[in-house]
Amino acid sequence: MSWTWFHKLGSPKWFFHWSKSLALPLFGFGCICLLFGLVWGVAFAPEDYQQGNSFRIIYIHVPAAILAQSCYLALGLSGLVFLVWQMKIAPIFIKAVAPVGAVMALMALVSGAIWGKPTWGTWWVWDARLTSVLVLFLLYMGIIALQNSLNDVTLANKAVAVISVVGLINLPIIKYSVEWWNTLHQGATFTLTEKPAMPAEMWVPLLISTIGLYCLVAGLALWRMQTEILIREHRSNWVKQEVMKDGL
Amino acid sequence: MAFDNLTDFFEMGRHGVYVWSVYGFSTVSLALITWSTLSKRHQIQETLRKRFLRDKTI
Numbered sequence: 001m002s003w004t005w006f007h008k009l010g011s012p013k014w015f016f017h018w019s020k021s022l023a024l025p026l027f028g029f030g031c032i033c034l035l036f037g038l039v040w041g042v043a044f045a046p047e048d049y050q051q052g053n054s055f056r057i058i059y060i061h062v063p064a065a066i067l068a069q070s071c072y073l074a075l076g077l078s079g080l081v082f083l084v085w086q087m088k089i090a091p092i093f094i095k096a097v098a099p100v101g102a103v104m105a106l107m108a109l110v111s112g113a114i115w116g117k118p119t120w121g122t123w124w125v126w127d128a129r130l131t132s133v134l135v136l137f138l139l140y141m142g143i144i145a146l147q148n149s150l151n152d153v154t155l156a157n158k159a160v161a162v163i164s165v166v167g168l169i170n171l172p173i174i175k176y177s178v179e180w181w182n183t184l185h186q187g188a189t190f191t192l193t194e195k196p197a198m199p200a201e202m203w204v205p206l207l208i209s210t211i212g213l214y215c216l217v218a219g220l221a222l223w224r225m226q227t228e229i230l231i232r233e234h235r236s237n238w239v240k241q242e243v244m245k246d247g248l
Numbered sequence: 249m250a251f252d253n254l255t256d257f258f259e260m261g262r263h264g265v266y267v268w269s270v271y272g273f274s275t276v277s278l279a280l281i282t283w284s285t286l287s288k289r290h291q292i293q294e295t296l297r298k299r300f301l302r303d304k305t306i
Contacts, residue, residue, distance in 0.1 A: 027282075038271070042267070042271070043249055043250065043251070043257065044249055044250055045250060046250055047250055047261075052260075052261050052262075052263055053260035053261050053263040053264075053267060054260075054263040054266050054267060056260070056263075056267050057266065057267055057270045060270060060271065060274045061270070064274070099281070100281060103277050103278075103280075103281045106277065107273070107274050107277050110270070110273055111270045111273070111274065114266050114269055114270050114273075115266065115270070117266060118262075118263055118266050216278070220281065220282065220285050223285050223286065223289050224285050224288075224289075226289060227285075227288050227289045227292050230292050230293065230296060231292060234296055239296065240296075240300050243293055243296045243297045243300060244297065244300060
């Protein structure tokens with residue numbers, strides 16, 4: 001297996017050119033998919049026999065929660081890649097994606113709280129699942145704060161990479177919190193091995209909106225990385241040529 | 249559609265306020281992060297362009 005792509009990806013210049021034509025199509029496809037999944041889920045999917053219509057919150061709650069965790073997994077792995085191989089693109093990725101991940105975690109928390117009121121009778125309980133997702137949100141905020149407080153780029157890169165890797169421990173806790181501890185929260189909706197415990201008219205739109213949100217976030221991540229690359233590489237010649245050429 | 253009419257759709261059987269506030273909050277969040285991403289991207293490009301143009305004229 002050739003590893004050239006891996007080394008190429010580490011170069012900000014190569015990454016910038018590669019990602020330039022990719023961000024808008026990804027983002028656009030994501031928006032369309034998300035909208036399609038949401039309209040299907042909110043207007044056309046059948047009503048839940050127990051929860052009634054409040055279950056329709058699932059079509060944004062689950063995608064946001066999945067994305068919040070996926071973004072963090074990517075952040076932690078990038079931190080690892082940076083600490084081991086000193087790849088230049090890794091800290092750029094962390095800085096670009098942390099705020100997006102924070103928004104996803106916040107969306108999951110807020111939609112969960114609003115869903116909790118009619119379903120459990122309370123906005124919030126300090127149980128394992130809710131608390132560990134709150135910790136995930138606070139980890140994102142910590143990473144953003146640390147990044148902004150350190151002016152020395154070399155130091156900031158390293159510090160943020162370390163905290164990202166350390167925070168990975170929270171992910172299995174979130175995942176298994178519903179199995180290890182007694183909780184009001186239900187188990188996983190999607191698993192790799194079993195069919196979802198709901199009819200297809202309910203889970204297909206959920207799958208579509210999840211894929212949509214993935215693509216939307218990927219598009220945002222590419223744009224944010226490009227911004228960060230331009231800032232960090234503004235002294236190099238290729239940035240000058242790129243900027244004078246115009247266009248996003 | 250899972251609803252008989254538009255009123256039912258908006259009321260969602262007494263759950264309307266919960267469902268719609270979630271979707272309102274999510275729409276605003278996604279719009280804000282998208283707007284901040286694109287405006288920063290554009291702003292950096294413009295700042296650098298102006299700087300390069302100025303350097304050329306000196």
